[in-house]
Structures are given as structure tokens and as C-alpha cells.
Amino acid sequence: MSERRKPYPFDQIEPKWQARWAAAQAFHAPNPGEPGFDATRPKYYVLDMFPYPSGSGLHVGHPEGYTATDIIARYKRMRGFNVLHPMGWDAFGLPAEQHAIKTGEHPSINTQRNVDNFRAQLQRIGFAYDWQREVNTTDPGYYQWTQWIFLQIYNSWFNPRSQRAEPITTYTGSDPDSVRLAYVAEAPVNWCPALGTVLANEEVIDGKSEVGDHPVERRPMRQWMLRITAYAERLIDELAGLDWPTGIKLLQKNWIGRSEGAEVHFQIAESDQRITVFTTRPDTLYGATYMVLAPEHSLVEHIVTEEQWPAVRDYRERTARKSDLERTELAKDKSGVFTGAFALNPVNGQRIPVWIADYVLLGYGTGAIMAVPAHDERDWEFARKYGLPIREVVSPTPTLGLGGSGVCEAEPLECFTGDGYAIHSGPLDGLPTADAKREIASRLTQDGLGRSTITYKLRDWLFSRQRYWGEPFPIVWENGRHRALTEQELPLNPPELADFKPSGTGEAPLAKATAWVRYSEGATRETNTMPQWAGSCWYYLRYCDARNGDRFVGEEAERYWMAGSINPQSAIPNPQSKGGVDLYVGGTEHAVLHLLYARFWHKVLFDLGQVSTPEPFQRLVNQGLILGEDGQKMSKSRGNVVNPDDVIVEYGADALRCYEMFMGPLEATKPWSMNGVEGVARFLARVWRLVMEENQAGEWVLSPVIQDVAPDKAQLKVMHATIKKVGEDIEELSFNTAISQMMVFVNAFIPANPRPRAALRVLLQVLNPFAPHLSEELWERLAFDETAPLASEPWPTYDPVFLIEDEIEIVVQVNGKVRDKIIVKKEATKDEVEAAARNSAKIAEWTAGKEIKKVVVVPGKLVNLVVG
């Protein structure tokens, strides 16, 4: 690209202001107790989802959300808030480790390089971050506290009576290890051979790893788990008070998957064993014609008959070998094997066969079901395939006279899964489904055969990884038992290694550091590391007090930034803030993982009295995806990735910022357009030329048309309308329309001669959050304030008086169609407006010879004449 003249010298003014901000620490927010802290101002905490500093640097998707929060941060500062607006790095993760495996270079070196690059890129965009609060999850001063929080979790249990986490010392049972919020379990896990590690359910997509798309198989392994299921109820209920998009709330709700139903116990015939099932349709109990256990269910070996053993064993092995992917792919074609055992239906003593089948999952409910093929699609399909009986017990309509059970029980022709009325169900007959559920549950409870219960899809969080580049667990093993390190032993640093490869056996890379693993005579360290989510579960808390060496966050700082309270006695939030992070902006990809995990950790810390709000993020906004110029998702392979650095070189950081916001609504998915960037750059150049003009020598000098004259009436209206609209639009995160309004302003003032200084002052003030470099530069050149930068000016106020016209245009409609426009005085009464409308010659034409049946007058807006 040939060097062409810049429409305005952004290449000089942007680095100049960035250097000044850095030198002055212009956007540092002091904590309570620090010099410069102003306790009279309310707090505003505006947070970005911190990035993983990848080797490829920023793409234009990053600055979308970051610019939105930056505008809010700068605006709220001007509005008199103490603004917390920090940035940091989610720097543990697989790519750095894989780079280390390839090159032998320690992952911290590569990570540091990437972090430096990301920081430089963000600083070139001119974000108003408080860089003194920068955090890095791989910094020992940070992960020390990640490990510390893990210990809080490890040393707690969930007391079902209080419904909260309590120190493990309050547990009075015999086996505290069985109730800890962090525990070890031998469980079938998602093992990914290619990555050499296990993965959380959430990290497995369609049977393949989310990272790298490698196949994943089930394998039983000893793993650390976090008891997030204990919080299932609260994680759902407490969503209600949050200002989150309803879609995200629903996603979390569905992920947690609460379902109400009942547990029912079935006795195994000729055995002392019993099977407990979970069902949401206990009202169909009379229709249970067989049972199914998950193939891996521990009861299987106790009940299977000798002659069925070979078939059962064979089926179990085949199932175990199947990856999740195969299990999903084969979902359409159900398979199973009869165990040879029979169970007794607790309500009628009927003998029904017990099968195993992989359409029943070990991890959900009790891992066993009663099958009611007449009223469940899956059971229906299975029963048809294996010729099992189908018994109808719910009728879609109240059928009178067919109540007598035992008679006339022809198999139904199709499966009916809706609600209806119980039939062939003894005492339930005739009851609508909801009543039948209640009735049977109370009967089962009375007879000790079952009870009402609630089940969740959510599983406990598999929290260990066989990786090098993660937080080591602050745990040692002695005589087969785990115990916690003391706080004084933190941070526990990972060992130096020459080779970062996983062993491939499922043993973690840390196991290779034998000297490190040996803790003492007879005690060894845990060799797993924590997943990447660990560090991001609490980084927003660390920002509140990022350099605190004694605590994960100082109490006073936490109380102020999270609860808005400067009262040491209580955490009663400031009425201006609902508490928590006031605004959190990030992508939808974190809707269930990060946001659920972080809420869980926060609630544990809240229960333990470590933080003062029950929820971390009060308001959440998802920015939409930015597509490539071709309308496709940006990717290296498509070659449609836009690098913000290139945009800055060509058009400047302010143009990048403004274009990102002008593209469309923040939450919408929208394609990039370089032409669009150019259009916004043109707007900024017009702002520049509103103040500056080029002299004969080609130098930029203050425009002589700028004079200290009073703006005229029309100009005042534009000025005040702009202050009003830009302010309101920022509050609503409607940045694209705010920029439109500023364009209207500029279009109105470009022809003005003389050009009133006062008008320019207003424009620079409202433009500042969007284009901070340009507006500061012009502010300085116009010398509006010799000492203070524009960024610390208060937001201008508007006077509605200037928005009202003396005469207003009224639309006159006939039968809802616009037929004329009339001008009336602003104080005209309804009757006067109506009279004026009737007086219009055009209207007379349209209403000639017709009867005016009705007149609607909307003051200041329109008159509608209804004729017939």
C-alpha cells in the first residue's frame, strides 16, 4: 500500500496520549485507604472476560467487548464514579504446554512473550485500564491464592440443613472425606488419548475434545471432583435476581437440568437386592413392564443369572469399548440384554424382567429406570424391538367406565407421552396426571417404597488434569489418604522438567519429577494439576486488590468494589449499586462453563464469609461474534482474519474503536467491512477539521472560523439533543446510535461559519469515551482547560428547554394514512390541533363527501381522522 497522506495525524496524536496516560497512571483507581481515594463517589466495576494470550495475538473480536466496556468506564468516570476497569491474562492452558512439548522451552517463557504482545496490542487501542491491577493466572503470587481457595473448598462440606458450605470441622459424621466439597472418586472419565488427559463433560463436544477435536473415550480413573451439584438448587434459584440475558439464564438452567419426580424401590424377585429408579412419571408406575439398569451399574453382577452371564459380560465389554461418540451415533438404534432377573412392581407385585441397556446412563438419576413403553418414546422403541409388553395406563381423555384394571388391556397403537388421566392403575384411576403423581408419591412414601425427589443433569465437576501447565494441587498423599498442605506452604510451584510430554498412561507429567513428588518419608505430592477454569473462577476478585500478599483479596477492597460499601461494620451495598461486578461483557461461549464455575466458587466463598455478595456478576452482556468480510466465521484457514494492528496503522485506534461500535448492536453477529472502517475514519477526520485547518505550508492550525459566539437556536438544539442521546445510548449500550447522533452533530456544524467554541466543547466531551485520543488532542489545542485532561471533565448536562421547538410539525392522517403535515404552535390545545387538521385543503379533499366518524389526536405527534 502506498503511503498516502493521513486525513488527520492520528499516527502522532495516538502514541502521544497513550504515553501520557501511562506516565500519569491516568486510569488508576485507588482502593479505600489509599491516597486519592474519594469515598463520596459511588463505585462502578466494569469487567471484561480476560483473554487467553494466544500466540496469534488479538483479532478484531477482542476489542469489540473491550471497547464497549472502555466507553462505559470512561463515561462512568465522567459521571463521577470510582471506576474499576482492569485487565489480565488467563494464561494457563494447553497451547502453551504443547508449544513447550514441541520446543522444550518452558511454557512460562512463551506465555510471557504472548502476554507482552497482548498488552502492547491493547495499549495501542488506548484502553483506560488500571494496569497496576493486571493479573496473570500463571504468576505464583496469583496461583498461590487459587490453591488457597481450593483448600477452602477442600476444607468445607455442604450442610444440607443450612443449605450452605461450612468448615469441615462442623461435620459430625464419621467420614469427613465423603462429604468434602473437593473429593477423590474413581469414576468413568472422558479420557482423550491424543491430548493425554481427562476432560470435563463440558469440554467434550459430540464425543470429541473441544480443544483439537480428538476422539474421547470413557475410562475409570481416580480423579479430583468438586461437589458443584450441592449448589444446583441455588445456582438455578439465584439466577432470578441477575440482570443477564434471558437466553443465558435459560442455558444455565437447562445445563443444571432440574427435574422433579420420585424415587421408587423395586424388590428383586428371589433376592434381597433392590433397584431404586428415578422417574418423572411416577403416575405411570402401573404401566412399568420391565426395568433397565445402566450396563456399568454395580447391581448388575449381583442379580444376573448364570445362564445370562456370558451375554451380559459381552454386552458390558462392547459398551465399555464404545466411545461417547459411538454411543451417541448409535442412539437411534437401541440395544440391550436381559439379565435373567425379575423385579417386583411395588404397587401390584407383578414380575417384570430386568435388562441392561446403554440408553440408560449411569450418571443420571440412579442409573436405573422403570420402563413404561406406553408412555415413553425410548422405552416404546426398546420394547418394540425386543417384544416386551406394553401396557397403557394414561388416557389423553377422561374415559369413563374403562376403569376396571385387568380387563380389556389391548396394547396401544402408539406411544402417548403427554399428560392425561390415569387408567388401569388401581387407586389412581381417573386422576389427572398431576394429581396422580401426587397421590402415588404420598402412597409410596407412606409404605416406604419410595419418595418425591429432585434430580439434576448437572454432574460434579471433574477438576483434575494430567497436564504440566496448570496449578499443582496443594495436597499430599500418605498411606493412601489425602491431606491438605498448610497455607504457609503456598504457593506450591510446579517442578522444573526437561520434558513436558504426558506419559500417555494417564499419569500426569508432574509424576516424572520424582524429587518434587516426594514430600517426606512416606508422603508424596498429588501430581494432577487443576483445569484452566480454576484461575478464571476468581480473577475478578483479585483485581480488587491485585498486589495483596497476605490475602486473596483485602476485606476492605472486596467490600468496596464488590458490595459498594465503605462501612467496615457491614456489607450493606450502596443503593447506587446492586453489588457484584456492575457490568461483565464477554462472549456466549462462556455461558455455561466459566460463568457456572465462577458462580459456584463465589457461593462457596460467600458461605464461608470470605466475600460479601452471593453472586459475582450482577449484569452480564454478551457481545456478538464478528464475522469476516465474506460473512464467514473468521479463521486462519479461510484467510479472513482481520488484525487490529493493521487497522490501527491505516486508520488509527480511534477509528478502530468507533467502527467496532458503529457496526451494529453490540450483541448482534455482524460482518467486518473495511469500507465501514473508512467511513468512520472519515467522520473522525471531519471532527478534526471542525477544529483544525491546513494552512498554505500544509500545517494543521486552529481554524479561524472558531469564535466565541453564542450558538443559534438550531445549533443549541443539536448540541443538547446530542448530549441527551449519547448519554442515554451509552447507558443502554447502544453505541451505534450514539455515534450516529455525533455524526448528525458534525454534519450540522461543518457548514457553520462562525463556529461557536461552546459547541465544540460539548462535542469533544461526548466523543471522548469513543475516540479518546482525538478528543483529548483537540481539547488541548482549543485550550478549554489548561490543567485538566478531558477524561477527568464531568459529563455535560443538557437542558430540555432547548429541545422544544416553538412550532411543531403534526402529521395528519386519514384512516391511518399520512395525507398532510401541518405546523402548529407548541402550546396548541388538542382542539386547536384538530381544527387546524380539518382546515387543511388536502385533508378536505380526502374527506370530501365522507363522514368523519372519529378523530384521534396524539399531542405533539399526529391527528388521525377516521372516515367511512
Add this chain to the structure above:
RNA sequence: GCCGGCGUGGUGAAAUGGCAGACACAAGGGACUUAAAAUCCCUUGGAGCGUAAGCUCCGUGCGGGUUCGAGUCCCGCCGCCGGCACCA
């Protein structure tokens, strides 16, 4: 299959139930210039009528409904995008 979200000019989009298309992009025309770039001005939803100022009709995915009035609210479809998916 289930649950969300979205359908408006050539394009990105705007519109507390009250003039559909603000603001931009692209396109076309003009001014300035030796020329180009930059800049400035004008036209630009579709169809039709008029020499002209202008006027008329149609138009927000499709079909109904509520209302004086619907892009906006309600019901039923169609299409696209995202999430979940044997969850008993």
C-alpha cells in the same frame, strides 16, 4: 426432536404501538484540480403518472387477528443462526 434468537433497501443498520429506511457503506451525477487522490454538493426502496413544482399506489419472510393506527402486540406457518440432545 427440544429450547432460545433473528428475518427491514444493493450492504451494515435505525425506528417509547404514531411520517418505515435516521446514520453510514456502495453506486451514480456534479464542483474544485492540468490530472488523480482528498474534500465539498446532489440523487439513490420499488412501480407508475406529470413538461414541471409534485402526485398516486405498493413495500419490514408468509398467512390471519387485535387497534383509529402494527416493522413493533397476539395466533399459525416458512427460512436462517446458536445451544442442548437416549437426562427417564
